[in-house]
Amino acid sequence: MPGEAAPILAAVAHSPAPDPVAIVGASGALGFALALRLAHAGVPVVIGSRDGDRAVEAADRARQAVPQGGFTGAENAEAVAAVDTVILSVPFRNQSESLKNLRDAFTPGALLIDATVPLAAAVSGRATRMLGVWQGSAAEAAAEMVPDGVKVVSALHTVSAASLAALEHPLDQDVLVCGDSRADKARAAALIERVEGLRCVDCGRLEMARIAESLTALMISLNGRYKTHSGLRITGLPEELWPERKPAVAVA
Amino acid sequence: MPGEAAPILAAVAHSPAPDPVAIVGASGALGFALALRLAHAGVPVVIGSRDGDRAVEAADRARQAVPQGGFTGAENAEAVAAVDTVILSVPFRNQSESLKNLRDAFTPGALLIDATVPLAAAVSGRATRMLGVWQGSAAEAAAEMVPDGVKVVSALHTVSAASLAALEHPLDQDVLVCGDSRADKARAAALIERVEGLRCVDCGRLEMARIAESLTALMISLNGRYKTHSGLRITGLPEELWPERKPAVAVA
Numbered sequence A, B: 001m002p003g004e005a006a007p008i009l010a011a012v013a014h015s016p017a018p019d020p021v022a023i024v025g026a027s028g029a030l031g032f033a034l035a036l037r038l039a040h041a042g043v044p045v046v047i048g049s050r051d052g053d054r055a056v057e058a059a060d061r062a063r064q065a066v067p068q069g070g071f072t073g074a075e076n077a078e079a080v081a082a083v084d085t086v087i088l089s090v091p092f093r094n095q096s097e098s099l100k101n102l103r104d105a106f107t108p109g110a111l112l113i114d115a116t117v118p119l120a121a122a123v124s125g126r127a128t129r130m131l132g133v134w135q136g137s138a139a140e141a142a143a144e145m146v147p148d149g150v151k152v153v154s155a156l157h158t159v160s161a162a163s164l165a166a167l168e169h170p171l172d173q174d175v176l177v178c179g180d181s182r183a184d185k186a187r188a189a190a191l192i193e194r195v196e197g198l199r200c201v202d203c204g205r206l207e208m209a210r211i212a213e214s215l216t217a218l219m220i221s222l223n224g225r226y227k228t229h230s231g232l233r234i235t236g237l238p239e240e241l242w243p244e245r246k247p248a249v250a251v252a
Helices: A004-013 A028-039 A052-065 A076-081 A090-104 A138-145 A161-165 A182-192 A206-226 B001-011 B030-041 B052-067 B078-083 B092-102 B137-145 B159-166 B182-192 B206-226
Strands: A020-025 A045-049 A071-075 A084-087 A111-112 A151-154 A172-179 A198-202 A233-234 B019-026 B044-049 B071-075 B085-088 B109-114 B151-154 B175-181 B197-204 B230-236
Touching: A004 B175, A020 A028, A020 A076, A020 B137, A028 A045, A028 A052, A028 B137, A045 A052, A045 B044, A052 A071, A052 A076, A071 B197, A084 A090, A084 A182, A111 A182, A138 A151, A138 A206, A151 A182, A151 A206, A151 A233, A151 B052, A161 B078, A172 A206, A172 A233, A172 B109, A182 A198, A182 B159, A206 A233, A206 B052, A206 B206, B019 B078, B030 B044, B030 B159, B044 B052, B052 B071, B052 B078, B052 B092, B071 B078, B078 B092, B085 B182, B092 B137, B109 B137, B109 B182, B137 B151, B137 B197, B151 B182, B151 B206, B175 B206, B175 B230, B182 B197, B206 B230
Parallel strands: A020 A045, A020 A084, A045 A071, A084 A111, A111 A151, A172 A198, B019 B044, B019 B085, B044 B071, B085 B109, B109 B151, B175 B197
Antiparallel strands: A151 A172, A233 B230, B151 B175
16 A cells, blocks of 8 residues: 555665764774774764864864864774764773773663774783683774673674775775674664774674784785785675664565 | 797697695585585596595595596595695594694695684584684694694685586685795695685685684585575686796797
8 A cells, every 4th residue: 555655665765864873993094094984974973082182183184084074083982982883992001990980881782893802012021912802802802891781792803994994995895793692683783884884794603703803914915915905705695694784675 | 938838838839737625524524515616627636534434435435526626535644745735624623633643644834724613512612603722723723733744734724615516516715825835825726726616815814814814604604594505706816826837928
């Protein structure tokens, strides 16, 4: 019956305005580049930093690169408290401290997309080597540290900051997403895939972050050897990787 | 001077017939599929097995799939002694025993391409999980076990046996190659790239096999979730990854 189908069709036509996302560590190279790409895709971005003034300064810089972007700068806890989705993009040596300081800031049911990678560089080792993390991975360590109810997903290990920051550079690569809840992964994927050229692949439970995180070391090794900013692609996958996100099609 | 250039041009035109390769564990799925693809590409293959009769039987089966292929079946040590390049494609639980039994069989300066992956399946765990190997990776364990002078390269972790065995299936994916000598890696790459659709990427020292091997677990996880045989691609790399293999171009 056409009369009933109309509201559904309207919902399909106007996909809702994206919710804002906070990026903790957005004054770092990866965090800042992610902020640019997400804002470029229409996502309001709260740029978090340990220092509020530095956050505001980074937001100003971001606005110069993406004039139409919706940027706000705020101290990390303030940034996290303002949103339901947080990207954690800090060096491994700061991950634990950051999460401890943010414990009371998360909104109930918040999604934390952890992009931390335990490179040996954190303890003056090589960036092509990994540290062993007691919990298995930085993402599993994060899951242990966040308050109950905050959902942790691991992603964004293989996308280079330089490629992201070069807005004119087509990305055309995959993002491996690990997490214990498919719904949380789909939520993270919906956000990340707003960036043109990024495709999210469900890589299984959060424990698989042990493998996904180590790919950062591999990419750094490749980038050094081949003087490039490499990316990752999984071949042979079906067309539709997140079918649950497909809007219901109204049959008139 | 054109007169001098002629022999070089002739050498470029007629690339030499490939040397034979032995595959230890070629009665297994990956080893057998590799045997098919390599023979299909014109490489003489010695199919090794712990049991000589089983090896001959596997060679017969291979000949049925690739009638023009040059297959020989032999007990592992005999197979290894007959060639300068060996692919080790056995389950992790058999790697140590296999290499111990082959110690005296390797020809001097032989190249061992190790495709072993320490999946937790070796000890009845999940095939999507890895075992910790004392040396760091199965490849580094192999390097410790082979006699002096045998060169170890790690490769072929992410190519699925099913995709390889389906000869009509275009592969179109990358093979990560790790090893401590660039020359050894180039030698392995020259062999592997005879298989159409496989591109070899130098991933650094043998220790990087820790990361490359773990990708098998990741691919197994993806293949289960998406009911496919996935492959890996590194994006953003230069056109020529092994320039040293380019034949000298004669300028008349």
